[in-house]
Amino acid sequence: NLVWVEVAPALGTAKAVAARLKEHGVLAAALGATVIRLVTHLDVSRADCERAADAIRAIKPGQPVA
Numbered sequence: 001n002l003v004w005v006e007v008a009p010a011l012g013t014a015k016a017v018a019a020r021l022k023e024h025g026v027l028a029a030a031l032g033a034t035v036i037r038l039v040t041h042l043d044v045s046r047a048d049c050e051r052a053a054d055a056i057r058a059i060k061p062g063q064p065v066a
Contacts (some may be wrong), residue, residue: 001039014032017036
């Protein structure tokens with residue numbers, strides 16, 4: 001239930017990507033400059049995971065953090 005994601009440099013830092021995900025209700029922990037960690041548990045549904053995946057796919061290079 002743990003997923004580590006390496007952030008491509010074009011997307012910014014792990015902290016910036018985690019901030020963008022949080023704007024969409026997806027919590028991720030920045031672990032250093034280029035890695036984020038996502039966690040699921042028994043209360044996370046398939047629909048929740050799909051919503052998180054959509055938020056991840058929506059991040060584009062050069063996108064400002066609000």
